[in-house]
Amino acid sequence: MNNRITFTKILKHFHTVNKHRFKVFLLCCRVGIPIQGLFHDLSKYSKEEFWESVKYYQGDVSPIRNCKIQEGYSKAWLHHKGRNKHHYEYWYDYNLKEPTPMIPFRYVLEMICDSFAAGMTYQGKKWTQEYQLSYWNRVKDEARMKPEIKKLLTTVYETVAKKGLKAGLNRKYIKNLYDNM
Ligand SMILES: [Zn+2]
Structure with missing residues (x-):
């Protein structure tokens, strides 16, 4: 598996994130939450998430998944799910009576x-x-x-x-x- 950071991978990952965010925005407009759609997944541009995803960029699968398979865990994901309330993992808390x-x-x-x-x-x-x-x-x-x-x-x-x-x-x-x- 090639985990080098290349200029092409930077551009491709950046493009995937923008494309995804734009699609989410359009769908969010349909259901009446345009502002939320605009702010969707902004943490993907943070250094914690961006560089790991460039490194594990593959194109057809999520780089986070790819990183998890190779490394056993993904720091980008831990960063992401801790900040983005649209992920059910954000709400999961094994200490709660109802996790x-x-x-x-x-x-x-x-x-x-x-x-x-x-x-x-x-x-x-x-x-x-x-x-x-x-x-x-x-x-x-x-x-x-x-x-x-x-x-x-x-x-x-x-x-x-x-x-x-x-x-x-x-x-x-x-x-x-x-x-x-
Ligand atoms: Zn997200």
Whole structure:
């Protein structure tokens, strides 16, 4: 595995981050959280996250994942999840009586936008509306997330798989699911 920092990798990683953030912003606008969308993932430009991700840049998978596979842990990820409330890992606390607490609605929305945008960014032209559900089904058992929120995400991804983004990535629809948890 080539973990050298090169100029090409710097440009490519920078481009991936910008592309992803722009997609998240557009999706966040759809669900009424444009400002949150604008500030999404800004910590990826910090030195702690940026340089590790350049080093482990691979193109088709997340550099954080790549680093975790090679090193056993990722400092960039620890930095990232400690600052970004749209990650359920931010809320997880094994010391709590309930280690997976409720996540405020606006961060659940941002989490959903993030997941779709990430799928679109890494899949490119291969992305289909069924993609997120199949990805989620592969990872959901491992996610240390409040079961009710897991169920909400499953419902949203199922709706998008069946009826498209417009039907599933819809603020009213998601709010209704959230309020009825
Ligand atoms: Zn993030």
